[in-house]
Amino acid sequence: MTAKPAKHRTSLLTWIAVVVLAALLADLFSPFRAKLAEIELAPKIFWHLGPLPISNTLLCSWLAMILLAVFSWCATRHLTDVPAPRSLQNVAEIVIEALYKFTEGFAGPLAKAFFPVTATFFLYILTANWVGLLPGIGSIGFWYTQGEAQTFVPLLRGATADLNTTVALAICSVLLSQAYGIRYQGIVGYLSRFLNLGSFFAFFRALFREGEIRPGLLFRGLLDLFIGPLELLEELTKVLSFSFRLFGNIFGGEVLLAVIAFLAPFLAPLPFMALEMLAGFIQALVFAALSTAFFARAATPESPDEEGPKPRRRRRANKKHVITSGSAEDEHQ
Helix, strand or coil, X not given: CCHHHHHHHHHHHHHHHHHHHHHHHHHHHCCCCCCCXXXXXXXXXXXXXXXXXXXXXXXXXXXXXXXXXXXXXXXXXXXXXXXXXXXXXXXXXXXXXXXXXXXXXXXXXXXHHHHHHHHHXXXXXXXXXXXXXXXXXXXXXXXXXXXXXXXXXXXXXCHHHCHHHHHHHHHHHHHHHHHHHHHHHHHHHHHCCCCCCHHHHHHHHXXXXXXXXXXXXXXXXXXXXXXXXXXXXXXXXXXXXXXXXXXXXXXXXXXXXXXXXXHCCCCCHHXXXXXXXXXXXXXXXXXHHHHHHHHHHHHCCXXXXXXXXXXXXHHHHHHHHHHHXXXXXXXXX
């Protein structure tokens, strides 16, 4: 009974060895021998659409957006209350529900406001990362001659392997963080995070009205003046950290796959492709998680004495309720 599985195992190992040997011989002696492509940091610009340069990374970014649009159209084409287990609608609902719970874990009651942006960041970055791993991306292109040297230019290249794309995503995340902060705290309340003079006002109010000297308030005011520029610097450095983290991981993976494909083509890149798929998922998740955490922080008041922001509709409803109650009391009297 044990000899038969051992025989099958030996046969499987033999076939694997034969396939690996054939791949190595094909790389050494066949016309399909892999060549080390020149890896350039900057994308290749093909033409200009007005002031907009059209590059191979921008084309890949458009491809990712088209894939997301087609998937959403197919998933919502025939909506039903109880979708089939293997339908696209069911898959889309599972993904959306998981993303909403993920956002709710960071933002709590504000998850409903942050969810559209968080889901957009995650789905776009994940799709762009995985589209860059498809066969033909980075390998299908054309050669052009510049002097005596020939350079290969890929027709499509991973969107997130371009620093322009990651910087644009980082700027969007940071600007949305400021917008959420102003929306939920007001302009004065949010800008007090960078220039907080409340402790100084409290110190002089106690000095002139009550005749008391409170050095704690003065020290806190000086500390707030020192922390304010640091908070502003933190917002600026978020652009660098967001963009270079995403760009470095994706571009590094692109370089790794190119080198592995040159050293041991046909089979060896497969496990590295799986690792890059995992890395692309993790990077999309990290970008979405950090963005949501920064949104929640910007929307929450710094001082624990301040109450959290309340929606305007609720305030109007409460005001209406008070007016209604007052008119009812007048009628009763």
